Amino acid sequence: MDFYEQSQEGRSIRHHLERNVFLVLFNHEIRSGFRNPLQRGWIAAILFLGSLLTLGSKNLEAISALLVLFIFFGSIVTLVLSSFSISGEINRIADSLLSKSVKRWEYVLSKTVSQAVIVAVVYLLGVLLQVGILWRLNFLPELLDYGNLFFFIMLVGLVLIFFSSAGVMFSSLFSRTVLSLLSGFIVWFLLVFLFLATGWNFMYSPVEIFEHFLPILEGSWDVEFWKIILFYAGSSCVFSLVSLLWFYQRDL
Amino acid sequence: MQSVIETQSLTKIFNQKTIAVNDLYLTVPENSIYGFLGPNGAGKTTTIKLMLGLIRPSAGSVRMFGAPVRMDSSDVRRRIGYLPTQPGFPDAMTPITYLDFIGKVFGIPRQVRIPRITELIRSVDLLPLSSSEIKRFSTGEITRIAMAACLINDPELLILDEPTLGLDPIGRASTVKLITELGNREGKTVFVSSHILADIERFCTHVGIINSGKLIFNGTVTEVKKLIRTNTVELQVEGKTESFLSELEAIPHITNVQSLRHAIRISIDPQYHSETLLDIFKILIERNLELVSLNLGSETLEEAFLDLLEEEKSHGFLRAISRRA
Numbered sequence: 001m002d003f004y005e006q007s008q009e010g011r012s013i014r015h016h017l018e019r020n021v022f023l024v025l026f027n028h029e030i031r032s033g034f035r036n037p038l039q040r041g042w043i044a045a046i047l048f049l050g051s052l053l054t055l056g057s058k059n060l061e062a063i064s065a066l067l068v069l070f071i072f073f074g075s076i077v078t079l080v081l082s083s084f085s086i087s088g089e090i091n092r093i094a095d096s097l098l099s100k101s102v103k104r105w106e107y108v109l110s111k112t113v114s115q116a117v118i119v120a121v122v123y124l125l126g127v128l129l130q131v132g133i134l135w136r137l138n139f140l141p142e143l144l145d146y147g148n149l150f151f152f153i154m155l156v157g158l159v160l161i162f163f164s165s166a167g168v169m170f171s172s173l174f175s176r177t178v179l180s181l182l183s184g185f186i187v188w189f190l191l192v193f194l195f196l197a198t199g200w201n202f203m204y205s206p207v208e209i210f211e212h213f214l215p216i217l218e219g220s221w222d223v224e225f226w227k228i229i230l231f232y233a234g235s236s237c238v239f240s241l242v243s244l245l246w247f248y249q250r251d252l
Numbered sequence: 253m254q255s256v257i258e259t260q261s262l263t264k265i266f267n268q269k270t271i272a273v274n275d276l277y278l279t280v281p282e283n284s285i286y287g288f289l290g291p292n293g294a295g296k297t298t299t300i301k302l303m304l305g306l307i308r309p310s311a312g313s314v315r316m317f318g319a320p321v322r323m324d325s326s327d328v329r330r331r332i333g334y335l336p337t338q339p340g341f342p343d344a345m346t347p348i349t350y351l352d353f354i355g356k357v358f359g360i361p362r363q364v365r366i367p368r369i370t371e372l373i374r375s376v377d378l379l380p381l382s383s384s385e386i387k388r389f390s391t392g393e394i395t396r397i398a399m400a401a402c403l404i405n406d407p408e409l410l411i412l413d414e415p416t417l418g419l420d421p422i423g424r425a426s427t428v429k430l431i432t433e434l435g436n437r438e439g440k441t442v443f444v445s446s447h448i449l450a451d452i453e454r455f456c457t458h459v460g461i462i463n464s465g466k467l468i469f470n471g472t473v474t475e476v477k478k479l480i481r482t483n484t485v486e487l488q489v490e491g492k493t494e495s496f497l498s499e500l501e502a503i504p505h506i507t508n509v510q511s512l513r514h515a516i517r518i519s520i521d522p523q524y525h526s527e528t529l530l531d532i533f534k535i536l537i538e539r540n541l542e543l544v545s546l547n548l549g550s551e552t553l554e555e556a557f558l559d560l561l562e563e564e565k566s567h568g569f570l571r572a573i574s575r576r577a
Contacts, residue, residue, distance in 0.1 A: 014362075015361065015362070018356050018359070018361070018362065019356075019359040019361075021326075021357060021359070024353070024356040024357055025357070028342070028353055032342055032343065032344075035343070035344055089340070091340070092340025093340045093341065093342055095301075095306060095336055095340070096334075096336060096339060096340055096341075096401075097357065098304075098306060099304045099306060099329060099332070099334040099336070100326075100329055100330075100334070100354065100357055100358060100405075101326040101327075101329055101330040101357060101358055101359070101405075102326065102357060103324050103326050104323060104324060105324075248323065249308065249323070251266075251301075251306070251307035251308060252301065252306040252307060
C-alpha cells in the first residue's frame with residue numbers, strides 16, 4: 001500500500017502540516033513540554049507569585065520582582081528541562097524516531113525551537129499578564145516609557161532563550177543527563193551566581209542587566225545594547241549549530 | 253534472488269577499544285525470514301543499529317534495497333519497520349495517540365492513518381487497552397504496541413531486535429505466529445535477531461550466526477544443519493544383531509562399525525550419507541530387526557549453533573594466521 005500517493009483530494013493546510021516531519025515533532029514537543037510536571041509547577045508558581053506581587057506592591061516593583069524570579073529561578077528551570085530534552089531520550093524514543101523517517105536535523109531543531117518557544121510563551125504570558133493588569137488598574141507611572149519596558153522584557157527573554165539553547169546543546173553533547181545538567185549549572189554559576197555573590201560588573205551578565213532595570217526604563221544606561229543582544233542571540237544560534245553538528249555525527 | 257540487506261566489510265570499533273562488529277559480510281534475500289543468531293554481546297544490536305544508520309560504521313558499508321544507508325537515509329528507513337529490544341515511548345501516551353504520532357512522522361494522510369491504526373490495534377489485540385497509558389503496560393503489551401508501530405507504514409522490511417525477549421510462553425507464541433504470518437502471508441522480508449534458537453528454528457528460512465562481532469555463518473537453515481552434520485549414526489535395534497554387524501561392515505561406504513552397550517555406532521563417508529542410510533534400512537527390514545531409536549547427529553539448530561561457536565573458538569586463531577599468511 002502506498003500511503004503517500006493517496007488522498008489527492010482536499011489537501012488542506014492541516015494535511016500539509018501533518019506531513020512535515022519537523023512540524024509534527026515540534027507540535028509533539030510543545031504538547032509534552034506543557035505536560036511536564038516541573039513546567040506545570042513552574043507555571044503555577046509564576047501565576048501565584050505574580051498575582052501576589054501585583055496585588056501586594058501595586059506598582060513597577062511588581063514587574064521587577066517577577067523579572068528577578070525569571071532571571072534567577074526561570075533560568076534554572078529552563079536549564080533543567082532542556083538538559084533532559086535529548087540525552088533523556090537516547091536509547092529510548094530518540095532511537096525509535098531516528099530509525100523511522102526522521103532526519104537528525106529535524107529531531108534536534110524541533111528540540112531547540114520547541115524549548116525556546118515554551119520558555120518564551122511561559123515568560124511572556126506571565127510578564128505581559130502582570131503588565132496588563134497593572135496598566136488596566138492604573139498602577140503604572142504615567143511617564144513610563146513602554147518602549148523601554150518592552151525592550152527590557154525582551155532582553156530577559158533573550159537571556160532565558162540563551163539558557164534553553166545551552167541546555168539543549170549540553171543535552172546533545174552528552175549521553176548522560178547528569179553531565180548535561182552539570183554543564184548547564186556551571187554556565188549558570190559563571191554567568192549569574194558568581195556576579196550576584198561577588199558584585200563584580202560584567203555587561204553580559206543577567207545580574208548586570210537586572211541591576212540596570214530603572215536606568216534602562218529611563219534610557220540612561222550608557223551601554224552599547226547591540227553587543228548584549230548579539231551576545232545572547234548569537235550565543236543561542238551558536239549553541240543550536242553546535243548541537244546540530246554534534247548530533248549529526250554521534251552514535252546513538 | 254535480490255538481496256534486501258547487504259553489508260560489505262562492516263566494522264564498528266567503539267572508542268578505539270572494543271570491536272563490536274568485525275568485517276561483516278551479510279546478505280539477506282528478498283522475502284526471506286532471516287534469523288540473526290548470536291550469544292549476548294555478540295554484536296547483534298550494533299549490527300542492526302549500523303543497518304539503520306543509528307551509528308556510524310568505522311569501516312565498510314550497508315546497502316538496503318540497493319541504496320547505501322547513511323545517518324540521514326530517511327527514504328530508506330521509510331520502507332523499514334524497526335522493533336527495538338526495549339522500545340521507549342513518550343510519556344502519557346495511549347496506543348492510539350502513539351500510533352497517530354508515528355503515523356504523522358511517516359507522513360501518512362489522516363484518512364489512511366485512522367483506519368490503519370484501528371486495524372493494527374485490533375490485530376495486536378490491544379483494543380481493550382487502546383485508551384490506557386502505555387507506561388502502565390506489561391512487557392508483552394509493550395512489545396505488541398511497538399510491533400503495531402513498526403507496521404504502521406506497511407514496511408517492506410521488518411527488523412526485529414529480540415522480539416520474544418521477556419515474554420511469557422503465550423506472548424512468545426503469538427509473536428512467533430505474527431512473524432511467521434508477516435513473512436509467509438504478507439511476503440515481507442523479516443530480519444529477526446535472537447538468541448532463542450527454538451524460535452528461530454520454527455520460522456526462519458535463512459540464518460546468520462554472529463560471534464564476537466564476526467559472522468561465522470550465513471545461509472539457509474538447512475545449510476547450517478548440513479554443515480555441521482556428523483558422519484556418525486547411532487542405532488538401537490532389537491533382535492539378533494550378530495550377523496547384522498558383519499553385514500553393516502560389508503556396506504561399501506561405511507568406514508567403521510562399533511558395538512556399544514545399548515547401541516551400534518556407524519561411521520559413514522559423508523559423500524554417500526543418504527544412500528548408505530538407505531542400505532542400512534534395507535538390511536533392517538530383511539533381517540526383521542526392530543529399530544528402537546535412531547540418532548543422525550546434530551538435528552537441532554541449537555546443536556548446530558553451539559558446534560559452530562565451538563569451532564569458531566578453536567579455529568579462529570588459526571584462521572587469522574592463515575589469512576595473514
